Amino acid sequence: xxxxxxxxxxxxxxxxxxxxxxxxxxxxxxxxxxxxxxxxxxxxxxxxxxxxxxxxxxxxxxxxxxxxxxxxxxxxxxxxxxxxxxxxxxxxxxxxxxxxxxxxxxxxxxxxxxxxxxxxxxxxxxxxxxxxxxxxxxxxxxxxxxxxxxxxxxxxxxxxxxxxxxxxxxxxxxxxxxxxxxxxxxxxxxxxxxxxxxxxxxxxxxxxxxxxxxxxxxxxxxxxxxxxxxxxxxxxxxxxxxxxxxxxxxxxxxxxxxxxxxxxxxxxxxxxxxxxxxxxxxxxxxxxxxxxxxxxxxxxxxxxxxxxxxxxxxxxxxxxxxxxxxxxxxxxxxxxxxxxxxxxxxxxxxxxxxxxxxxxxxxxxxxxxxxxxxxxxxxxxxxxxxxxxxxxxxxxxxxxxxxxxxxxxxxxxxxxxxxxxxxxxxxxxxxxxxxxxxxxxxxxxxxxxxxxxxxxxxxxxxxxxxxxxxxxxxxxxxxxx
Numbered sequence: 001x002x003x004x005x006x007x008x009x010x011x012x013x014x015x016x017x018x019x020x021x022x023x024x025x026x027x028x029x030x031x032x033x034x035x036x037x038x039x040x041x042x043x044x045x046x047x048x049x050x051x052x053x054x055x056x057x058x059x060x061x062x063x064x065x066x067x068x069x070x071x072x073x074x075x076x077x078x079x080x081x082x083x084x085x086x087x088x089x090x091x092x093x094x095x096x097x098x099x100x101x102x103x104x105x106x107x108x109x110x111x112x113x114x115x116x117x118x119x120x121x122x123x124x125x126x127x128x129x130x131x132x133x134x135x136x137x138x139x140x141x142x143x144x145x146x147x148x149x150x151x152x153x154x155x156x157x158x159x160x161x162x163x164x165x166x167x168x169x170x171x172x173x174x175x176x177x178x179x180x181x182x183x184x185x186x187x188x189x190x191x192x193x194x195x196x197x198x199x200x201x202x203x204x205x206x207x208x209x210x211x212x213x214x215x216x217x218x219x220x221x222x223x224x225x226x227x228x229x230x231x232x233x234x235x236x237x238x239x240x241x242x243x244x245x246x247x248x249x250x251x252x253x254x255x256x257x258x259x260x261x262x263x264x265x266x267x268x269x270x271x272x273x274x275x276x277x278x279x280x281x282x283x284x285x286x287x288x289x290x291x292x293x294x295x296x297x298x299x300x301x302x303x304x305x306x307x308x309x310x311x312x313x314x315x316x317x318x319x320x321x322x323x324x325x326x327x328x329x330x331x332x333x334x335x336x337x338x339x340x341x342x343x344x345x346x347x348x349x350x351x352x353x354x355x356x357x358x359x360x361x362x363x364x365x366x367x368x369x370x371x372x373x374x375x376x377x378x379x380x381x382x383x384x385x386x387x388x389x390x391x392x393x394x395x396x397x398x399x400x401x402x403x404x405x406x407x408x409x410x411x412x413x414x415x416x417x418x419x420x421x422x423x424x425x426x427x428x429x430x431x432x433x434x435x436x437x438x439x440x441x442x443x444x445x446x447x448x449x450x451x452x453x454x455x456x457x458x459x460x461x462x463x464x465x466x467x468x469x470x471x472x473x474x475x476x477x478x479x480x481x
Contacts, residue, residue: 006032007027007149007320009137011163013037013119014102015046016288016305017156018400023313025115026060026426027449029320032148033112034123034139036157040109043265044100044184046302047217047226048074050395051086052386054093056310059423059472065107071220072098072198078300079346079380080353081213082368088378089387090406098198098220101302106188125162128153128284133397136281151320154285154312156305159274161290169286170277173293173344176270178211179239180230180295183248183266187223188326189215191256194225207220207352207364212275215256224264229255236268241320243268271295273344275381279333287312292340297350298384300343311336314470315425335391346383391473400460405472411456423472431455432465437478 008024010017013035024031049066051055057063070309074096076083086094109119126145128137135153139146153162164171190196194216195203205215211233217226228249243266252258275292279285290306318324355361370376382388393401405423409416410431421430427449430441438452449470457467465478 005029006033006150008152008154008316009034009135009148009150010154011125011161012139012156012158012244012288012290013040013105013109013121014156014158014288014305015104015108015302016309017154018105018112018119019306019309020154020156020287020313020316021117022060022062022108022112022115023309024317024320025094025112025117027314027317027321029296029317031117032150033117033119034125034137034148035119035121036124038122038136040102040105041100043267044102044219044226046101046119046296046299047098047219048152048302049097049099049104050077050299050303050385051089051091051093051095052389052404053306054097055091055404055420055472056307058093058407058420059405059424061147062107062111065111066097066099066104069103069107069260070097070099072096072218074098074198074200076201077298077381077384078201078205079384080350080364080367081207081215082203082353082364082371083201084377084381084384086381086387088374088383089382090405090408091387096299100219104302106205126164126454127156127166130283136410143311152283152316154287154316155290156286156309157290158431159289159293161286163284164276164286164290167284167286168277168280169281171274172277173260173274174272176235176272178230178232178241178271178297179235180269180271181243181248181251181266182269183227184264185220185225185227185248185252185260186221186262186264187225187258189258190223190225191258192432194256195217207361208255211356213354214251216256223261224356227252227255227260232271232351232356235270236395239268239270241268242266269296269413272308273348275337275340275344279337280330284446285312285316287336292344294344294347295351297347300347300386300428302454303386304340304343307339307389309472317426339389342383365461393475395478396479398460398463398467400463400474400477403474405474406466408459410458412454413456417455419453419468420472422474423468425449425451426470427451428466428470429453429468431458431468432478433458434464434478437465 215228287308467476
């Protein structure tokens with residue numbers, strides 16, 4: 001391929017686009033990130049990293065930096081504002097990490113820069129043309145129009161994705177019936193009953209009326225709270241319109257009888273739910289909000305996008321480098337489309353638990369009782385956290401296959417070892433009790449990024465080797481014969 005400007009163009013510098021660019025750069029792929037905005041908004045937006053996202057970041061040594069920027073550790077999640085516990089899951093991170101989206105983006109962009117990759121800001125994608133060998137991307141900057149030719153284009157450009165629209169991919173789903181309002185507000189006098197520190201989802205939100213809900217989450221700064229208000233039976237004429245500070249003040253007064261001394265920012269959203277029919281068309285792919293949108297129930301949106309990026313990154317890198325073909329890249333859609341569909345499904349279920357009648361209030365009360373049961377709590381928290389994701393595998397049946405790395409210490413001749421430390425370079429990891437597998441891996445590996453580790457034992461009986469993908473899911477095992 002001649003006259004290529006880069007290997008991959010990523011459209012959009014939100015958490016999904018930045019995480020994907022990080023994965024590609026780590027794998028030695030030349031990547032250019034085009035971002036429409038001239039600078040980061042600095043708005044807090046999403047507030048959390050779920051347990052599975054924490055595991056994903058830990059694989060790359062990124063979690064420590066996120067923890068330094070966080071303002072809270074939250075010991076539970078929620079389903080329709082009903083708390084659910086993470087303690088039934090085998091994870092080192094049975095909690096949500098409270099961190100504003102703006103801080104996630106800033107941190108990922110800083111780490112990306114250390115890899116020699118910068119975000120081109122004020123660069124708005126206009127359109128693109130693809131052929132069998134490349135994609136030509138046309139974009140606009142203050143200096144005029146430019147073209148960039150690449151092997152692949154990935155649209156991480158949000159719910160109104162130019163890339164998705166350019167592909168002509170159906171964005172199937174439903175229009176929102178109701179709306180929500182979100183704002184960061186500063187109180188002189190904190191409303192009665194509001195948490196002073198965010199440690200649990202209990203008492204952070206609840207149904208407020210027949211069709212309304214409300215919530216307050218402390219943001220770490222004295223008196224600063226995230227205020228959420230919504231009405232399932234009311235929809236503004238224009239969801240893109242700015243939210244007035246007067247609207248926020250009225251909602252605060254109606255919900256909590258409180259007055260804010262300052263409103264940092266405010267926005268509105270609907271309960272629309274849509275998913276792209278396809279995540280890939282030729283050399284163009286979709287991830288994050290460009291591929292799926294939903295009501296922000298359970299705190300899943302940012303996390304879903306980051307995990308899209310982790311799944312896609314190593315597969316796209318392998319394709320660019322030529323040691324894998326379309327069959328591997330096609331598994332991105334095969335694996336992540338069902339995950340996105342499941343999230344839209346659980347969000348829809350959460351919406352129905354917002355009471356609108358005597359019967360639905362009774363249903364919510366019964367559901368809340370059921371959610372206290374350990375098995376039910378684990379099931380629900382597994383959905384919203386991403387911990388329950390297990391990818392389909394074919395061939396040998398084994399309890400490890402398709403499962404995520406739980407990062408329990410493994411025993412080696414040099415002492416205990418934390419497996420996540422072996423994933424820092426973004427390659428495959430082979431854990432084996434048999435030196436012969438180490439030798440065979442070195443002789444036959446198609447990927448240059450393979451780390452082998454000899455261990456004295458594995459968690460599964462009659463198993464002498466487990467191979468993990470770069471995103472931390474087991475993809476091959478060798479039984480003991």
